[in-house]
Amino acid sequence: xxxxxxxxxxxxxxxxxxxxxxxxxxxxxxxxxxxxxxxxxxxxxxxxxxxxxxxxxxxxxxxxxxxxxxxxxxxxxxxxxxxxxxxxxxxxxxxxxxxxxxxxxxxxxxxxxxxxxxxxxxxxxxxxxxxxxxxxxxxxxxxxxxxxxxxxxxxxxxxxxxxxxxxxxxxxxxxxxxxxxxxxxxxxxxxxxxxxxxxxxxxxxxxxxxxxxxxxxxxxxxxxxxxxxxxxxxxxxxxxxxxxxxxxxxxxxxxxxxxxxxxxxxxxxxxxxxxxxxxxxxxxxxxxxxxxxxxxxxxxxxxxxxxxxxxxxxxxxxxxxxxxxxxxxxxxxxxxxxxxxxxxxxxxxxxxxxxxxxxxxxxxxxxxxxxxxxxxxxxxxxxxxxxxxxxxxxxxxxxxxxxxxxxxxxxxxxxxxxxxxxxxxxxxxxxxxxxxxxxxxxxx
Amino acid sequence: xxxxxxxxxxxxxxxxxxxxxxxxxxxxxxxxxxxxxxxxxxxxxxxxxxxxxxxxxxxxxxxxxxxxxxxxxxxxxxxxxxxxxxxxxxxxxxxxxxxxxxxxxxxxxxxxxxxxxxxxxxxxx
Numbered sequence: 001x002x003x004x005x006x007x008x009x010x011x012x013x014x015x016x017x018x019x020x021x022x023x024x025x026x027x028x029x030x031x032x033x034x035x036x037x038x039x040x041x042x043x044x045x046x047x048x049x050x051x052x053x054x055x056x057x058x059x060x061x062x063x064x065x066x067x068x069x070x071x072x073x074x075x076x077x078x079x080x081x082x083x084x085x086x087x088x089x090x091x092x093x094x095x096x097x098x099x100x101x102x103x104x105x106x107x108x109x110x111x112x113x114x115x116x117x118x119x120x121x122x123x124x125x126x127x128x129x130x131x132x133x134x135x136x137x138x139x140x141x142x143x144x145x146x147x148x149x150x151x152x153x154x155x156x157x158x159x160x161x162x163x164x165x166x167x168x169x170x171x172x173x174x175x176x177x178x179x180x181x182x183x184x185x186x187x188x189x190x191x192x193x194x195x196x197x198x199x200x201x202x203x204x205x206x207x208x209x210x211x212x213x214x215x216x217x218x219x220x221x222x223x224x225x226x227x228x229x230x231x232x233x234x235x236x237x238x239x240x241x242x243x244x245x246x247x248x249x250x251x252x253x254x255x256x257x258x259x260x261x262x263x264x265x266x267x268x269x270x271x272x273x274x275x276x277x278x279x280x281x282x283x284x285x286x287x288x289x290x291x292x293x294x295x296x297x298x299x300x301x302x303x304x305x306x307x308x309x310x311x312x313x314x315x316x317x318x319x320x321x322x323x324x325x326x327x328x329x330x331x332x333x334x335x336x337x338x339x340x341x342x343x344x345x346x347x348x349x350x351x352x353x354x355x356x357x358x359x360x361x362x363x364x365x366x367x368x369x370x371x372x373x374x375x376x377x378x379x380x381x382x383x384x385x386x387x388x389x390x391x392x393x394x395x396x397x398x399x400x401x402x403x404x405x406x407x408x409x410x411x412x413x414x415x416x417x418x419x420x421x422x423x424x425x426x427x428x429x430x431x432x433x434x435x436x437x438x439x440x441x442x443x444x
Numbered sequence: 445x446x447x448x449x450x451x452x453x454x455x456x457x458x459x460x461x462x463x464x465x466x467x468x469x470x471x472x473x474x475x476x477x478x479x480x481x482x483x484x485x486x487x488x489x490x491x492x493x494x495x496x497x498x499x500x501x502x503x504x505x506x507x508x509x510x511x512x513x514x515x516x517x518x519x520x521x522x523x524x525x526x527x528x529x530x531x532x533x534x535x536x537x538x539x540x541x542x543x544x545x546x547x548x549x550x551x552x553x554x555x556x557x558x559x560x561x562x563x564x565x566x567x568x569x
Contacts, residue, residue: 223496226523226544227452234458237548241465256461263454306496307524350501 076103089185093120093139095178109164109187111156128153128161138168138181145169151188163192223303224270228263235260273300287322287434288330290359290366297334298357301342309350310342315358321433323366325411330431333404337370337427340400344374344425365413365430373424382417404429446470446560447488449479449505450521451497459492459546466552467562476500480508488516490560492551495522495529506536517558521546 089106093099100118107114110126120139127135131152142148147169154162168183239256242248294314298305305312323330338355345353356371377385386405408415408429415429446468448459456472463470471486473479477500479486491509493502502520509515520533523544533541540554 223523227455229545230521231452231454231458233545234455234462234548238458238461238465241462241548245465252461259454259458263458266454303496303523306498309501311498 087187091118091123091183091185093181093183095180106185109162109185110154126154128155135166138166138170138183139178142168142170142178142181144172144176161189162187163189221270221274221303223307225267228267228270231263232260232267235263284326285324286327288325288327289322290320290368290431291316293327293330294334294357294359294368297331297338300331301335301338304339305342305355308342308346308353310345310353310355312338312355312357315356317358317360320359320361320366323411323431324434325431329407330411333407333429334368334370336400336404337429340427341370341372341374344372348374361433362430365432367428367430369426369428371420371424371426373420373422376419376423376425377417379419382419385417386415401427445486445488446490446492446555447479447486448472448492449474449476449497449502450494451475452494455494462546462548462551463492466548468555468560476502476505479505483509483514490516490555490558491518493518493520495520495533496524503532503536503538506538510537517560519551519554519558 087105087109089103089109091100091102091106093101098119100120100123102112102118104114106112110123112118112123112126116122120136124132124136134150134152137150138148147167149165149167151163151165154164156162164185165188166183166185168181170178171180171182173179235256239253242253242256291314294316298312298314338357341355342353345355352373354373357369358371359366359368361367386401405415408431411431413429413431415427417425417427419425446463448456448463448470450456450459450472451474453474456474460470460472470492471488473482475497479491480500491506493505495502506515506518506520515537517539518537519540519542520538521542521544522529530541539558542550542554
């Protein structure tokens with residue numbers, strides 16, 4: 001400020017000596033030194049002013065820059081702070097410097113030392129070789145403003161692998177060159193582990209269902225296979241005897257062999273049906289015809305129900321919509337309910353063992369009900385029967401209903417039990433109908 | 445004459461053939477009702493029954509014959525190995541219980557056991 005003050009003072013001094021004196025004394029006095037060097041004085045004064053203004057401007061500029069830097073640092077800190085609880089790491093790459101700015105968390109997640117400066121290549125080193133391509137895409141592939149979404153693995157120095165999910169958005173300039181990529185990464189190892197566990201649990205559960213149903217069906221299977229095998233053996237042994245006798249009726253032997261072939265095919269069909277039921281593999285959702293599903297389940301359970309001397313009647317509402325589901329899983333649910341119902345009536349005399357299975361439309365869903373005339377369920381247990389390991393059977397694991405309900409829920413349906421007015425109980429489940437407002441061939 | 449009762453047509457046909465190949469006369473029935481309806485005309489020496497049939501089961505037939513004093517020696521066939529069923533059979537007066545699939549030698553031995561003879565070796569009265 002002092003320099004500015006001097007400059008103004010000198011300007012004022014020049015003015016004071018300039019105007020009033022010169023007008024009054026110009027005619028009788030010689031020009032003073034000031035008058036003679038007037039130009040020089042004005043020039044120097046102006047230079048002083050200019051210099052001062054420049055200095056002020058520079059000071060202001062510097063302060064502003066400091067403020068910007070501070071606020072930038074602040075906002076970086078704020079972003080880093082905001083992303084802290086989410087375990088998010090932020091990064092930004094600019095093409096002109098091939099430099100990556102990154103938050104502390106990003107360095108944590110990718111295991112990069114804090115001081116090391118980051119480039120596209122140096123970040124890639126810490127990513128699992130098989131996944132590098134997926135991370136590197138972010139620098140070439142996305143269109144302007146497009147967000148790229150990828151999961152990749154990071155190798156720690158300890159050899160530990162971490163799963164990381166990343167999103168990156170690229171900016172392209174007018175010529176289409178990527179000039180900046182901004183991204184966020186998050187460690188999802190825990191989630192990936194949980195996913196893997198639940199997937200393996202699901203597979204185990206599905207396997208357990210198949211095993212338990214196979215166990216429940218073994219009686220039925222024995223019967224279904226014993227019939228053709230009995231016919232085959234008796235026919236073959238009869239043929240042997242006929243051939244060993246004096247007078248061979250070749251026509252009869254030919255007939256016998258044809259019958260053997262037919263029964264062998266019948267046994268093969270039983271095995272094919274069981275295999276279809278117990279098939280391993282991915283769950284396939286398709287439109288399923290409910291009456292056909294029930295008829296198939298009854299065919300499989302036929303032998304078992306016969307052994308237990310249970311009569312079955314079925315009732316289907318006409319024009320039922322198809323349901324969306326996995327054929328094998330829904331069959332498993334139906335079989336479980338049928339076999340449970342048969343089991344519930346084991347105390348009844350044979351004439352008195354009846355299962356009523358019905359299917360009806362219920363708003364947008366199809367409701368399937370399996371009613372028995374057994375002892376029913378105590379009111380306080382009507383919900384707990386669906387819990388795992390809840391069983392009243394001496395030979396059961398108590399998983400059937402728990403598994404069945406989980407299958408139904410996975411199909412967006414519901415499953416519950418009611419006691420019948422007269423006696424016995426009914427298990428119901430619903431499955432969403434396909435296209436309740438369109439008729440693309442799903443109706444029968 | 446031996447009456448074969450099984451709801452499964454190929455099994456019936458094969459059993460009748462097997463018995464015939466061993467020198468027995470046999471006739472088959474598809475249901476308990478059919479057999480009972482034709483009982484008087486048939487009067488078999490022996491019954492070969494399937495235990496697991498829809499409607500009137502083999503045991504029901506056996507019981508109703510017994511209650512009307514018409515019981516004849518009976519062989520039951522079953523694919524199940526539930527002990528309760530065997531107990532029930534014995535209680536209903538069944539002579540022999542055979543597992544399906546039937547072995548020819550076993551069936552013939554069982555017939556011998558309950559004194560059912562081939563046509564040509566029937567003792568003369």
